[in-house]
Amino acid sequence: MNYLQAIILAIIEGLTEFLPVSSTGHMIIASSFFGIASEDFTKLFTIVIQLGTIVSVIVLYFKRFxxxxxxxxxxxxxxxxxxxxxxxxxxxxxxxxxxxxxxxISLIIGGLFLIKVDDWFGDGEETEISYLTALKIGFFQCLAMIPGTSRSGATIVGGMTQKLSRTVAAEFSFFLAIPTMLGATLKKSYDYYQEGFVLNQEQINLLIIGNVIGFIVAMIAIKSFIGYLSKHGFKMFGYYRIIAGAAILIIHYGIMKLTIV
Known part of the structure; x- marks a missing residue:
């Protein structure tokens, strides 16, 4: 991974982490395009730079903590x-x-769902989150373990199924991202440590740059997303996911066909 690739991946992470379009999916596609998806450091990088986006939530919602x-x-x-x-x-x-x-496939299926989710659940009136509601949102979050599903999308929709307003559901999703992403970062870092993976100075620099850029971009993305979501809902994100998923399939099978020929 070079510095330009790190900067691009960090921008993608910051833009997509809290939008219902799947940051992991976009990171996989981008790193595959660069030809670095299978590298151990790339996998570590895509997890660790989530720390920058975590900090953006803490800064934006500092008083709420x-x-x-x-x-x-x-x-x-x-x-x-x-x-x-x-x-x-x-x-x-x-x-x-x-x-x-x-x-x-996950992008397309999720996109079809997002197009209809506002019609199905609307913008609820509940502003208080009970323990049972929190648990149900937690189960929805598990869907995001399938790459391309979107952690934020799954948890926000999970909140909406419990009649939470889109804004309340989105903010709880942001808060829930902190222990979830922090836990994933610590586990992945520990796994690599156990395997004897040692970072060199350049890789450390790439992680620092990735976290700083992810933090700045995520701050902008969160502010913009909350405003847009409260007014317009999910349909645009649904259409985007379908287009993105279809484009990936066309490119993938187009390349395979050319390779076979």
Whole structure:
């Protein structure tokens, strides 16, 4: 991975992490395009630079983190399903992370769903999140273990199914991203440490640059997304996902056909 590739991947991460378009899917496609998707450092990079986007949530919602213990307990409850399933299916998830076809199909299916989700659930009126609602959102988050699904999309829709307003559901999704992504970063870093993977100075520099850029871009993306979502809903994101997924399939099978010929 060179510096230009790191900068582009960090911009993609910052733009897509909190949008319902799948940051992981976009990172897989971009890294595959660069020919670096299978490299160990690329896999570590795409996870670790999520720390920058985590910090963006903390900065934007700083005052909201000084709430009651109840707030943190609800986040913990919502976090539990991902921990259990993530540890159980770790090897399967890693194998899916290099498959652009999985990403494309997930993008299309998720896009079709997002086009209709506003009609099905509307903009709810609930502003309080119960422990049961938090747990249900946590189960929805597990869908994002399939590359291309979108963690933010799954959790926001999960909140909407419980009659939460789009804004409340989105903000809870942002908060839930903190323990989820922090946990994933620590686990992946530990796994590589156990395997004897040692970072050189250039790789450390790439991680620093990636986190800084991810932080700045995510700040802009979150502010823009909340405003757009409250007014317009999910349809545009649904259409985008379908177009992106279809383009990936066309490119992939077009390349395969040319290779066979």
């Amino acid at each position: 000084f709430q009651s213990i109840d707030f943190y307990l609800k986040l913990f409850v919502a976090f539990i399903p991902a921990v259990v399933l993530g540890l159980t299916l770790s090897d399967l998830i890693d194998s899916l992370l290099e498959n652009p076809i999985t990403v494309a």
